[in-house]
Amino acid sequence: MTQARAPRADAVRNRKKILVAAGEQITAHGPDVGMDEIAAAAGVAVGTLYRHFPTKTDLVAAVVAEYVARVADDAEAAFARVADGTGRALDELTAFLGRVVEQSATDRAVKAAAHALGTQPANHADEDRAGRAVAALIRAGQADGDVHPDVTVNDIYLLFSTAPTDQPPTARARWLTLVTPGLTAQARQAES
Amino acid sequence: MTQARAPRADAVRNRKKILVAAGEQITAHGPDVGMDEIAAAAGVAVGTLYRHFPTKTDLVAAVVAEYVARVADDAEAAFARVADGTGRALDELTAFLGRVVEQSATDRAVKAAAHALGTQPANHADEDRAGRAVAALIRAGQADGDVHPDVTVNDIYLLFSTAPTDQPPTARARWLTLVTPGLTAQARQAES
Amino acid sequence: MTQARAPRADAVRNRKKILVAAGEQITAHGPDVGMDEIAAAAGVAVGTLYRHFPTKTDLVAAVVAEYVARVADDAEAAFARVADGTGRALDELTAFLGRVVEQSATDRAVKAAAHALGTQPANHADEDRAGRAVAALIRAGQADGDVHPDVTVNDIYLLFSTAPTDQPPTARARWLTLVTPGLTAQARQAES
Amino acid sequence: MTQARAPRADAVRNRKKILVAAGEQITAHGPDVGMDEIAAAAGVAVGTLYRHFPTKTDLVAAVVAEYVARVADDAEAAFARVADGTGRALDELTAFLGRVVEQSATDRAVKAAAHALGTQPANHADEDRAGRAVAALIRAGQADGDVHPDVTVNDIYLLFSTAPTDQPPTARARWLTLVTPGLTAQARQAES
DNA sequence: TATGAATGAGTCTTCATTCAT
DNA sequence: TATGAATGAAGACTCATTCAT
CATH class of the missing domain: 1.10.10.60 (Homeodomain-like)
Structure with missing residues (x-):
């Protein structure tokens, strides 16, 4: 021993x-x-x-959970930069979104598998962690007057879940460009 | 008889x-x-x-083709309304996007199946038809000064392909709200 | 009408x-x-x-029957030549065998199909016709002293049923060469 | 253990x-x-x-291969008896042929299946082994003056492939009797 | 009557899961 | 405990045969 x-x-x-x-x-x-x-x-x-x-389901759930944990880490790091003045909230938020979209590595395929197998989100701890960090980011951006007041964590999740992760980088970049205005205060004000 | x-x-x-x-x-x-x-x-x-x-592949391809045909019809009808002055281009464009997203009926699941089975888009005729109608819609919107000058048909397709068709109506509506500013001229100008 | x-x-x-x-x-x-x-x-x-x-079985049976009828015709024609002095029995017999082997057209594949489907030989009339003609041929050859005394119709059938009909012509010719001595009187006497 | x-x-x-x-x-x-x-x-x-x-094809191929191996063993044993003076070449050759024909166990049905499935003869080693042993047997018989000079390994294969393995023992014995003369020197000389 | 669409049992093959070693 | 062979239900596809038109 x-x-x-x-x-x-x-x-x-x-x-x-x-x-x-x-x-x-x-x-x-x-x-x-x-x-x-x-x-x-x-x-x-x-x-x-x-x-x-x-079970295969368990395996996939674990993979998804791992992914969620990484996303949570990322979100927390982003908010940390905002908290200590290193980064600006809106920029961090979109950059975060961008990074998530970049990670084709563990992507929609995994989520599709999860969906197909009926996986229940297992790791609430990490999900909450991610949720809190994103929420903080959003609040900070709103305090700056950059992020539209009605934006919520669910909006970010919605965008996550619809990100074109399985498409080429140019498409992903373009998607980000198209989607960002919806989050900003000015842009949404611009539409009347 | x-x-x-x-x-x-x-x-x-x-x-x-x-x-x-x-x-x-x-x-x-x-x-x-x-x-x-x-x-x-x-x-x-x-x-x-x-x-x-x-072949199962053939069946899925046919389902997808049907769907494409319906989308093409919809796009053409939308442009027709613009052409005869009944509708305004930007509105028709977003409404069209909204309708497509509403049709959960034949949705991502079908496309995922198509993807999984390696279906080749069969019906180029309908695809072209849809593409032309959407392009016309975009051009009209740009002429009005409503649609951002750099928006292309591919952008619309990109949004299509990432629409949250499998989510509840409220989520789909919200998605539309978030995504629309990316297409408008003013909103994008508003970002600096 | x-x-x-x-x-x-x-x-x-x-x-x-x-x-x-x-x-x-x-x-x-x-x-x-x-x-x-x-x-x-x-x-x-x-x-x-x-x-x-x-039934498929019926169809195959009919194909086989047709084949049998053609063979019967051939055998009768061969014997007719012997009867009217145009041909020599042993020669006609081996030539007949050769012709049957040549007809790859309707061959083992058909018989295999028949076997696989459990077809019962349907057309006894034609079978009997063929049997009688071959028997006559054999008797004539034996009378000539050319065909070995113990050769019977069944021997000919046995050779039929084992003919390499699905092999190239050279193989079929060689097979005939190898098989013929077994039918002749002298050859079999030569073995002691 | x-x-x-x-x-x-x-x-x-x-x-x-x-x-x-x-x-x-x-x-x-x-x-x-x-x-x-x-x-x-x-x-x-x-x-x-x-x-x-x-694959079913693989299975059938394996069955055929096993059969080929057994035949190769048999042929080699036969030649061994000739080489050490225990047996006479012609006798061993015909006895070998007889034994192969006796083995209805793995017979034409298998080969038909193999054919139907397009099996490629996999085990060249065993095929070569069989071929060499048979060739040696033939040469020895020719040296004895028993086997006809023009007989080749292919002739033996031809007879193999046409053996009435699916018929009753008496028919198989009779077939052997009919076919053997074609291999002997005297018999073929007897025909002129 | 000829047609060819419909039927459905049966075939080969895959794959998540179990279990003896 | 790790291994990987065994299991068997399930899926895609075929084809002899039936039957409405």
């Missing part, structure tokens, strides 16, 4: 490998990748995969 | 029934509905379904 | 067309050709095909 | 069971037996069958 290699460490490492592989495979080959393929990509046998995730 | 069921008529009716059922089933239960289920929903046997569409 | 075209004539012509097409299709594409393909090749609709042959 | 079922051993045993069952089923019920039936006959589930042979 004292001989260096911790037993849990392997399990943890396996879990990570599986999660990563699952994300990659689903992204690359669509939501219908087989469990065998994911296992192979992770370098483990199916049995091992099932030890960590009793 | 008037009470006789026409022979070809039945086939035509079956084709229609299948198309409708396929749209519904795919929309309701996702792209992975079985052909048997579609057939059952259409009230025919699988064999009949396969007589009309030799 | 007196207007020239006889109604039965068409039916007979159709039957013939179907029979020919069935032979061709089975030969060309194996015993698993669909009834639709046979019907198409015959230039009729499946329904018509089924009017003439209530 | 001695009473434990070995893990790999099971897989190997399954493979064998499947191969045997496939041979039997195809022989018994023709090339069109369902994979389900073969699996049932082998006492495994279809999935297992497909794990071992990804």
Whole structure:
């Protein structure tokens, strides 16, 4: 037992490998990748995969949860920059939106898989974390007079969920351009 | 003669029934509905379904094509209203966008299915028709000074393809509100 | 009714067309050709095909029967030549065998189909006709001292049924060369 | 440990069971037996069958390959007896032919299935082995003056491929009697 | 009567999940 | 515990046969 290699460490490492592989495979080959393929990509046998995730649904849920966690981290970092005066709220908000859209890596394919399998959002903690950070960002932007007063966290989520993640970068950039005015105060005032 | 069921008529009716059922089933239960289920929903046997569409891919392609045709009709009607002075271009454009988004009936699920099956857009005629009508609408709006000068047909398509068709009506309405400023001249000028 | 075209004539012509097409299709594409393909090749609709042959089995049986009839004709002609002194029995016998082997047209594929479908040999009349003619040929050859005394009609059938009809002409010719000695008197005496 | 079922051993045993069952089923019920039936006959589930042979074609190819291997073994054993003086070449050759014909077990039905599925002869090694042994047998027989000088390996193959394996033993014996003279030197010389 | 659309049981194959080793 | 072979339900597709027109 004292001989260096911790037993849990392997399990943890396996879990990570599986999660990563699952994300990659689903992204690359669509939501219908087989469990065998994911296992192979992770370098483990199916049995091992099932030890960590009793169901395909569970696996996908975990992948989605990971993604949510990353998004939450990103949102919090963005707000931190606003809080300490490094960044301006509206800019951070759109940049954040942009970054999320850029991450084709774990994208709509994953969400489609989640949807197809009826996954329930598992990790409320991370979701809340993300939600709070975004809300703070929005409030800051509104305080600046940059973000339209009626914008809510749900609006950002709505845009997330409709981002063209599976399209080429130019399309994604253009989408951002088209969508940003809807968030700004002036633009919406401009329409009468 | 008037009470006789026409022979070809039945086939035509079956084709229609299948198309409708396929749209519904795919929309309701996702792209992975079985052909048997579609057939059952259409009230025919699988064999009949396969007589009309030799492949699931073909069936989905046909459903998509139908959808495209309806969109093309809608776009042309919208432009017609602009042409005869009944409607204003920007309004027609956003209303058109709104209508497309409203049609959850044949929506993203269908397109996801199409994507998953690698369907090639078959009906270029209808696609072109839709494209021309939308382009005309945009040009008219730009002539009015309402639509931003750099807006193109592809922008509209981009918004189409990211519309939250599978979300509740309020979300869809909100999405439209958020997205519209990106198309207007003033709003985009308002951003500096 | 007196207007020239006889109604039965068409039916007979159709039957013939179907029979020919069935032979061709089975030969060309194996015993698993669909009834639709046979019907198409015959230039009729499946329904018509089924009017003439209530079952695929029946159709194949009919094709086989046709083949048997042709073989019977051939055997009788061969014996006729022997009877009127035009031909020598052994030569006619081997030539007959050769001709049968040459007819790849309606060949093993048909018989395999027949076998697969459990067809019972239908046309005893033609079979008997062929059997009698071959028997006569054999007896004549034995009277000449050319054909080995123990050769029977069944031997000829055995060779028929094992002829390499689906192989290239050179192989078929070689087969004939290898097989003929077994029928001749001298050759078999030569083995001790 | 001695009473434990070995893990790999099971897989190997399954493979064998499947191969045997496939041979039997195809022989018994023709090339069109369902994979389900073969699996049932082998006492495994279809999935297992497909794990071992990804395709029906592969399965049939494997059955054929097994058969070829057995024939190669037989031919080599026959030649070994000739080489060490235990047997006479012509006798061994015809006995070999006889044995092959006797093996109705894996016979024409299998080859027909192979043909129908477009199987490519996979195991060239075994084919070559068989070919070499048969060639050696022929050469030895020719050296003895027993086998006709123009006989080649292809002749033997030709006879193989036309052997009446699906007929009763008496018919097979008779066929051998009829066919043997074609291979002997004297018999063929006897014909002029 | 000929047509060809409709039927539906059956075929091959896949894949999430279980379980013996 | 990790492995990977086995399971078997389910899906796409075929085709002999029936039947309305």
